[in-house]
Amino acid sequence: MTAITVRAPAKVNVGLSVGPLRDDGYHDLVNVFHAVSLFDEVTAAPADRLQVRVEAAPGSPVPVADVPVDDRNLAVRAARLVAARLGVEPRVALRVRKAIPVAGGMAGGSADAAAALLACARLWDDGGRLDLMELAAELGSDVPFALMGGTAVGLGRGERLTPLPTGGTFHWVFAMAHGGLSTPAVYAECDRLRAGRRVPPPEASDELAAALAAGSAKDLAAALHNDLQPAALSLRPDLRRTLDAGRDLGALGALVSGSGPTCAFLAESDRHAADLAAALAERGVAASTLRATGPAPGATVL
């Protein structure tokens, strides 16, 4: 048995419609996920016992000191789940190399979970017995999409996925913030801001689907929507300055990525994205900037 390395992508939610709070503490969503070319890598190697090491990918500005290296780590939880389902001991050393911002709203932990699921299933030769999508949904609402990649709409908690056609490549700039935001805290703030109002069921956007299918960055920019953005801005008012700076500097569209605090900007071309990233860095409105294209593939064995 040799080591297996799997990479899995970050996501930006190009449309996130949040319905009322459910009895189980989750919200029904119409969640349009778009995978982008920022990848975490998980290597699984045979070992005496379960171990995990987390490091920044070479050259990546992502701080990793806050990532837990115990059973709270989503890659560890994924490895334990695969072992339990196969009835084997989780004798594996995991190395997680992060290029996706931590607690940034880009599903970095979910990417690691998806990568670890696939790596461990291969390492322990599950022979295709396991339904990795089902295991993914147990680990978190964003994990199935990290396995699938591309562009997809997620219903329910966001785990019931249908791929969406995209007609081209989109160019993105991401402004990383100092510190992170807790996803449950952002959903709770969303509920607080909407208290006393009737919250309609989450809605799909035909404009968004058409823009993606056409590969039109301009139309996609006009259709970008995130119901969690007011909550993220309420918890982190400084993000408004970041979004305004991006628009001011010529981004086609700007929004908070998922639960934030990373802000996402849509550019016209690779060149435009490079200029925008440099200009955002110069304005000092981001801890650092990252560039990526989408759609990107889901979890892949290297």
Ligand SMILES: C[C@](O)(CO)[C@H](O)COP(=O)(O)OP(=O)(O)OC[C@H]1O[C@@H](n2ccc(N)nc2=O)[C@H](O)[C@@H]1O
């Ligand atoms: C904000 C998004 O990243 C958008 O894709 C996701 O909805 C969050 O997905 P995730 O981080 O995988 O979230 P989970 O680990 O499943 O849930 C964490 C917490 O987020 C809240 N949560 C999550 C998903 C959902 N549809 N409704 C929720 O209210 C719940 O408080 C839940 O306890």
Ligand SMILES: Nc1ncnc2c1ncn2[C@@H]1O[C@H](COP(=O)(O)OP(=O)(O)OP(=O)(O)O)[C@@H](O)[C@H]1O
């Ligand atoms: N492998 C992991 N990488 C990063 N964080 C992890 C990991 N495992 C567990 N965590 C914990 O999960 C929290 C959220 O991390 P993550 O980077 O997935 O956030 P996120 O990108 O905002 O998530 P999402 O967009 O799915 O809501 C972190 O603060 C950390 O404590």
